[in-house]
Amino acid sequence: MFIKLRKRYVLPTLAAGFMFVGVSFKDDFFEIAKQIEIFTTLFKTVNNNYVDETNPAQLMDKAIKSMLEDLDPYTNYFNEQDVAKFKINSTGEYTGIGALIARKDGRLIIKEPYKDYPADKAGLKAGDEIVQIGDVVLANFKEDAGELLKGSRNTKIDIKYLRQGKQMSTQLTLNEVDVKAVPYYSLVGKETGYIVLSQFNAKASQETKAALVDLKGQGAKNIILDLRGNPGGLLNEAVSICNLFVKQDETIVTTRSKNEKYNNTYKTQKAPVDLDIPLVVLVDGKSASASEIVAGALQDLDRAVIVGSRSFGKGLVQRPLDLTYGTQVKVTISRYYTPSGRGIQALDYTHKDADGKAIRIDKKDYNAFKTRKGRTVFDGGGILPDVELDESKQSAIADALIRKDGIFNYATVYYYKNPNIGTTIPNISDAEFEAFKAYLKKEKFEFDTETEKSLKATLEVAKKEKVDQSIATEYNQLLAALQKSEEKELATHKGEIKQLLLDELIKRYQYKEGLYKYYTTSNPEIQKAAALLNNTAQYNKILLK
The missing domain is CATH 2.30.42.10 (PDZ domain)
Known part of the structure; x- marks a missing residue:
């Protein structure tokens, strides 16, 4: 009877499903064909009738790239020259x-x-x-x-x-x-191993494993995996790195798409290196993509405590696809989800504001999920750490100083004024901070905050409409108020900015290796992560052990 019921009710349902898909596919195919015909006709008509000579290749290149801009920033077209110039080699060499x-x-x-x-x-x-x-x-x-x-x-x-x-x-x-995926690792104290993973290239899991095994051999009983600033890379390497700490055949990430062939489940394939060693993963606002897969999976599986600030929120998967005549398109093919079912994509590219910018998913629209042991975690905006640290968050003023090279350029001036410091850690005193502010003023540094951009845009419109003289007084008052506000922000975030200056200067004198070495004794996030690992009761409480 049960078999008959299945034949009677399930099969018609499946048939109806196939019929719906068929109709949908037919409608989509017609709409695509219709739009291609309209575009082809327009393209030929313009090129044949325009008053001057046109460059069909340039027009088409711009048309395609402009069209893809309306989707997301990761879906890109590469013409023949682009493919030759920008082919990415992910082997690390x-x-x-x-x-x-x-x-x-x-x-x-x-x-x-x-x-x-x-x-x-x-x-x-x-x-x-x-x-x-x-x-x-x-x-x-x-x-x-x-x-x-x-x-x-x-x-x-x-x-x-x-x-x-x-x-x-x-x-x-x-x-x-x-290009090393693990540019640095060492012990922090006597029993905590520290591993910097800077990217997910083809050697990432191999180098991370080697560092882990070496640190354990040196006596490490805890591990800090530093993913701060890591922009991501190869998905399979993210799975393999999780595999160092979780058992074989464990689901790490799933990808979902409207196209069934891109719906995949990625599981660990090998025996782990260590299932029990206490683990902290450091993340910040620049930890993205594969970094978020690792942090999200280890959090969902209650295998690590995540420390720092909310990660970037890139939950989209791309794949390069070959086209005709040596061209290529990199397409966002799916979204990825952590073991609990969380999506971590922060920006919704299907909905944009009046300026054409993707809207960040509102916190009220986040959905709650449960880790393996029942802890509550949320989707919608990157990986939220179990332990949030203010030190990991970057202020808007600091972001502007980095983005516009204010800190970088001042470090260059400082370096040539003080060429013989060697391995001595520079002293960023209050007097040095005042010198930095004076440098910004002398160079007429523009922070280009959204407010500043809007004010400049208003002046440009006023000039076109020839009313700039009429509003000159008011404009200058607003500009002065804005600059005063920026000075106040510099003072408010003095500690953060002084630290960024120091980090840049250490790199100048001691390269990146010197900065990592300095971090092991002086970086507050690493110190707090190490303290957490050394407090077994607190660590276990977070993971509900």
């Missing part, structure tokens, strides 16, 4: 100069040379502006200047650069650059 380079306002600036790599060996330092590569003067070069710094191993490249206004020259020898 590439031939290059071994430095972080920024392109701002047409200038090529060394942001951070990596110790003992080509840029460092050639004498380049943070703050140097590259002005000529080989025979190419960059002021006259409109293409991607970074391409001129690529080549086969042992290629020698002559460089001219500006340092503190003086032109200098050097020669780079290109080499294989091994």
Whole structure:
């Protein structure tokens, strides 16, 4: 009887489902075909009838990229040149100069040379502006200047650069650059191991495992895994890193999509290294994607205490798909969910405000979920730590100083005024902080807060409408009030800004390794994480052990 009932009721339901999907697919196909025909007709008509010569490739490139901008910032089109220039190599190795380079306002600036790599060996330092590569003067070069710094191993490249206004020259020898996923690990105290995981490349789990095993061999009985500032990377590496601490065949993340082939469950595949060692994971507002998979899974499984500030909130999965003529599109194919069923995506790209910006999911719309042991966790806005620390949160004024290079540029000036500090930790006194503020004023530093941008936009409109003179007094009063407010913010967040200045300066004198070493004795988040691990009762209470 039961079998007959299933045949009678379930099969028609399935048939109805297939019929619905079929109708939906047919409607979608017609709408897509209709819009393609309209666009093709328009494209041909404009190109054939426009008064001047057009560049069909440029028009199409812009049309496609503009169309994708309406979706999310991760869905991108790459034309043939883009594919050749920007193909990402996720193995952790590439031939290059071994430095972080920024392109701002047409200038090529060394942001951070990596110790003992080509840029460092050639004498380049943070703050140097590259002005000529080989025979190419960059002021006259409109293409991607970074391409001129690529080549086969042992290629020698002559460089001219500006340092503190003086032109200098050097020669780079290109080499294989091994980008480490784990750039640093050590003991914090006698029994707490500290591992920095900076990215999820193809070597991430391998390097994390090696660090974990080595630290345990040195006597580590607790572990801090630092994911602060980690932007993510390979999903399978995130699963493998969780596998170091959780049993085999444990669900770490699921992906869901309207397209069934992208609905997947990712489980641990191997025996763990250590199921019991107490674990703290540090996150902040720049921990994203794969970092959030690791933090979210270990939180949901009650395997680690998450410490810091709310993570970025990127719960979207992308995949590069090949198109015709050597082009490519990277498409957001699915959303990912932690073991408890949480989505952590913070921005809703299907709903945008009047300025076209995606709306952040409102806190009242968050949904509650339960960890394995019954603790309440929420979706909708990144991973909320079990222990929130104010030290991990970045103020708007500090964000502006970093984004607009206020701290970076002052550190450059400081470095050349004090070239012989060596491994001594710089002293950022109150007097030095006042010197920093004076530098910002002298350089007419613009914070570009939303208020400041709106005020400038108002003036531009007033100029177009030729009423700027009429509102000049009021505008200047508002500008003065805004600047006074920014000065107040600088004073309010003095401690945070002084710490950011110190961090940047330590990198100048001792590279990133020196900064990590300093962190192990002086960073408040690490100190509080270590204290928590050493307080077994408090640690167990958080995890309901």
